[in-house]
Amino acid sequence: MSPDEHRPGAGANAPGTHMRPTDITDPQYFHKVVDCQWACPAHTPVPEYIRMIAQGRYTDAYMVNWESNVFPGILGRTCDRPCEPACRRVRVEDKPVAICRLKRVAADYRGDIEHLMPEIASPNGRRIACIGGGPASLTVARDLAPLGYHVVVYDRDAKGGGMMRSQIPAFRLPQSVLDEEVDRILDFGIETRFDTDVTSLQSVLDEGYDAVFVGTGAPRGRDLQIPGRDEVAENFHIGIDWLMSVAFGHTDTVGRRVIVLGGGNTAMDCCRTAMRLGGEDVKVIVRSPFEEMKASPWEIEDAQREDIEILNNHVPLEFVHENGRLVGVTFEKVRPVYDDTGRRRLVPTGEEPAFFPCDDVLCAIGQENHFPWIERDIGLEFDKWDMPVVDRVTFRSTHPRVFFGGDAAFGPENIIWAVAHGHQAAISIDRLCEGRDLSERLAPHVTLVSQKMGMHEWSYHNMISEDQRYLVPHADKALALGDIRMEVELGFDERLGFDEAMRCxxxxxxxxxxxxxxxxxxxxxxxxxxxxINFINNAPEPELRQQIRVPALDESQDLYVSDDLPTGRVMVKDEDVCLHCGLCAERCPTAAWDMKKFLYHEAKAQNQRLGP
Amino acid sequence: MSFVSKPRFHHPRLPRNSLGLTRRDYEGAMSTLCAGCGHDSVSAAIVEACFELDLPAHRLAKLSGIGCSSKTPTYFLSKSHGFNSVHGRMASVATGANLANCDLTYVGVSGDGDTASIGLGQFAHAVRRQVDMLYVVENNGTYGLTKGQFSATNDRVSVGRKGQRNAFEAIDLAVMAIQLGASFVARGFSGDKDQLVPLIKAALTHKGFAFIDVISPCVTFNNHYGSTKSFEFVRDHEHSVLATDYVPYHETITASYAEGEVIDVTLHNQCRLRLRKLDSDYDPGDPVGAVRYIMDRQAQGEVVTGLLYLDTGDEDLRGKLEMTSRPLNSLDEDALRPSPEVLEAINVSLR
Incomplete structure (x- = not known):
């Protein structure tokens, strides 16, 4: 990404020259001020739907989400939440707005939405194959089917949903929620070929599809080849495979003592699932320091709340077995050492290796892409890491009719990225079928409208809530651990949802x-x-950042600079911790300040036909 | 007026003073004045000055009369003592309070109506008596609360919003204060805090009567073309004679200036004022010259701002009255009742 993309609206500020007036007609300038939306891969208009929740307009809030991120009910429970660390509230006080849980409020309390679904256009004669039935493929299907495309979704499982079904345990994502949101898309006249293992991309292409979208995820869990691995094969399980086996009911027990290797979200799902299948002594043992675990903080908290012990700085050395049975794992103790560049090395402490007895090992140390079914001689290039070469804008591979998205495109990410990829791939596929240039993309749809209602009245609530982030209620621990299908997070009720929404x-x-x-x-x-807000003599940006009332140290946050004023000064506003309370506009005698709602919608495939 | 209260959240990196307080801790209630009122900027300057001086708010009393300006003490220093007196009588209340408890810092806020019309007599005598206080007039040349009639400080050449002629001569309160013997006289502009905040800091530290005439435009009734109290007019016609830098006693002055450019004055609390001459002809120690200078410039249509007159040698009211250095409200019976020996000596002297 070029520096200019980090500094929307800044114009070309040559070093050493005064700052230019900010170009607020650049849609990305105000977009970046909406930190949550900017951080969201799908650019969901977060404050817009949170206001709707506060107004009790749950259905509208759901639809804003559905348009943008396709799976509000699922994501409201499972999203990786890139929006929350970005939330301005983190910089103003401490904790972000519980955006993800509010999304779930919209999903939980919404009314009927059947009448709000897009009309399905009459068939346009084009056929699109989506390989893999996960979030990326389903997004492509959702975007293209209403335009009249005949979409065929292939999946090796019996139902759609991909990793959302096979890897996310039911105690985090109830099957009913998953089914509803997946089926809503399949009901758009999608042809499904489930229980179908695609073994050849060429054979799919041979069926004459106008385009093929590959959304097969990162389906291969990483193995751990250390001494004893092959001998204990019966009690060694690859995390994602084991979770899938549990999800489809093939596995319903586990040993009493379980060790989970790995520190990501899959490890957290594995350990909590193990607790529900009979595990009593479940430990997560991770190589890295605790602070560097990949799992989301809230998932770590949830695991700890269920009495799961997490040990850090332990590198597995050997699976110990007796009479062909796993009896435990030995670990080398390490400590992290950081070099000048901040790079971490794990250095042995020199202590005796630690031995932990166990009956089963769940290995959740990462997952990989795997494309044995794609022929290497069909014009689809792979790079040196054996990953397909995919364009980051169009999501097209080097094969003109094959597109990639989700984890299959650039390696493991999460659902919301898969959705974002799906939208872009759908745009590309539509352009391909329409004979248009793929590299030209529609601009976002943007509106900027004054919220002034009266002298000092606004159409939004500008009284800043000082409430702390609300905790979400949980199911009783004993009950939850006894039932693998019982959802642990109960979600906000309407009252809590309102109070949390007011923190936005x-x-x-x-x-x-x-x-x-x-x-x-x-x-x-x-x-x-x-x-x-400052009125100050203009200067080069680094100087201006130091000279304003409170120096603007966070360079990821922009300065809003006006044209020259009559006194020769400029207005400089540091966007960093602005509360958007509107008091500047209320106290302005000449309405030089106004509060204007900025709505930003990413272009979708349907915008290429129907207008915004 | 705004109906929401000001959010309590402040910038996480807001500086703190030696008391551990931020500037926000010196604020008051949300202003109910018109949006853009110059008076709110004066309040903000007082907040800034008190913050920078590390003043404990509870050791300060704010007094006012009636008018838009006299409402403002509500909008700063909510932790301070306050008294909102009857119209034009703030000076008397301040005099009494100062005599009763000399330990507090007194800030009087008044307007051109409260001071130059109904309170002119009160004002004149507070100046003469050298009451130890800061007396701020928020001067906008108009009666804002009664919908914009000319006030007694409105310049004769300054026309009304609908072009009405002003028939009467203006009272220049700063000139009057110099003539009546104030020991600290300054003129500021609400639109220039870089100048106003150091003036307020110096005035709060000064012992004796400190007067600041702050031109504070009324955006509703007197900010039009033809007014001499508008933001635009003051910016175009302001003539600053001295730049005032307030230097805390523990800081050394490092900047160097050519001889004759700088006057260093030591204040009551050992802090220094460094006055930088912006006009080499101006002498802030010469009351006659100061008055002549101000009136000359006024005749040329200019508004002289900055520190206009300073005399650190004069006694304040309590010194003139030879009063005890202790606050009267702290004197107990033992201190107040003469001993039998003293009483006897008095009686003997009268026999």
Whole structure:
């Protein structure tokens, strides 16, 4: 990504020259101010749907999500939440708005949406194959089917959903929620070829599809070849395979003592599943320091709440077996050492290896892509890591009719990335079928509308809630551990959902400054609760960042700079901790400041036909 | 007015003073004045000055009369003592409070109506008496609360919003204060905090009567073309004579200036004022010259701002009255009742 993409609206600020006025007509400038939406791969308009939740408009909130991220009910429980660390509230106080759980509120309390589903156009004669029935493929299907495409989804399992079904345990994602959101797409007239193992891409291409989308994920769990591995094969399980076996009911017991290797979210799912299948002493043992575990913090918390012990800085050495049976694992103790560049090495402490007895080992140390079914001589290039060469904008491979998305494209990510890829691939496929240039993409659909209702009234709630982040209620631990299908997180009720929604700072309601109206009375400077507005002589950006009232140290947050004012100064606003409370606009005597709602919708395939 | 209260969240890196407080801790209630009112900037400057001086808010009393300006003490220093007196009578209340408890810092906030009209007599005598206080007039040349009539400080050449002629001569409160013997007289502009905040800091530290006439535009009734109290007019016609840098006593002055450019003045609390001459002809120690200078410039349509007059040698009211250095409200019976010997000596002297 070029530096300019990090600095939307900044124009070309040559080093050493004064800052140019910010170009707020660049849609990415205000988009970046909406930190959550900017961070979301699918660019879901988060504050917009949170306001709807606060208004009790759950169905509308659900639909805003459904348009953007396709699986609100699923993601409201399982999303990796890149939006939450980005939330401005983290910088203002401490904890982000519980965006993910609010998404679930919308899904839990929404009304009927059948009448809101897109009309399915009459068939356009084009046929699209989606290989793999996971979130990426389903997004492609959702975007293309309403345009009249005949979409065929292949999956090796009996039902659609891909890893959402096979890897995410039911106590985190109830089957009913999954079925509903997957089936809603399949009901768009999708032809399904489930229980079908695709063994040749060429044979699929031979069926004459206009385009083929590969959304087969990263289906191969990494193995751990250390001494004893082959001898204990019966009690050594690859994490994702084992989770799938549990999900489809083939496995329903596990040993009393279980060791889970790995520190990611799959490890957390494995250990918690093991607790529900008869495990009593379940340990997660991870190579890295605790702080560097890959699992989401809330998933680690959930595991710990279920009395699962997590040991860090232990590198597995050997599977110990007696009479052909696994009896335990020995580990080397290490400590992290960081070099000048911050790179970490794990250095043995020199202590005696540690031995932990166990009956089963679940190995969740990563997963990989695997494309044995793609012929290497059909014009589809693979790189030196044996990954397909895929364009990051169009998601097309080097084969003109084959597209990739989700984990299959660039390696393991998570559902929301798969959805984002699916949308872009659908756009590309539509352009291909329409004979248009794939590299040309539709601009986002953007509106910027004043929220002024009266003298000091706005159409959004600008009183800032000082509430702390609300905790989500959990099911009783004993009951939850006894039933693998019982959902642990109960979700917010409407009251909690409202209170949490009110914590949102409405970052999409933008402070828009009109230089020509300003009389430089300082009223906005005086009233701003977070000291982000300045009237100051212009300077090069590094100097300006130091000279304003509170220095702007976070360079990932932009400065909003006005044109020159009559006194020769400029208005400089540090976007970093702006509360979007609108007091600058309320105290402005000339309406030089206005609060305008900025709605940003990524272009989808249907926009290429139907307009915005 | 805004209906929401100001959020309590502040910038996480807001500086703290030696008391561990941020600037936000010196604020008051949300202003109910018109949006853009110059008075709110004066309040913000007082907040900034008190924060920078590390003043404990509970050791400060704010007093006012009636008017838009006199509402403002509600909008700063919510932890301070306050008294909102009757119209034009703030000076008397401040005088009494100061005599009763000299340990507090007194800030009086008044307007051009409260001071130059109904309270002119009160003002004149507070100046004469050298009451130890900061007296701020938020001067906008108009009666804002009664919908914009000319006030007594409105310049004769300054026309009303609909072009009305002003028939009467203006009172220049700063000139009057110099003539009546104030020991600290300054003029500021609500639109220039870089100048105003050091002036307020110096005035709060000064012992004796400190007067600051702050031109504070009324955005609703007196900020139009033809007004001499508008943001635009003041910016175009302001003539600053001295830049005032307040230097805490523990800091050394490092910047160097050519001889004759800088005047260093030591204040009551050992802090120093470094006055940088922006006009080499100006002498802030010469009251007659100061008045002449201000009136000359006024005749040319200019507004002289900055520190206009300073005399650190004069006594304040309590010194003139030879009062005890202890606050009167701390004197107990033993201190107040003469001993039998003293009483006898007095009686003997009267026989």
């Amino acid at each position: 700072l409405n970052c999409d309601v933008q402070t828009v400054f009109e230089t020509g109206r300003c009389i430089e009375c300082d009223a906005c400077v005086d009233v701003c609760p977070v000291d982000c």
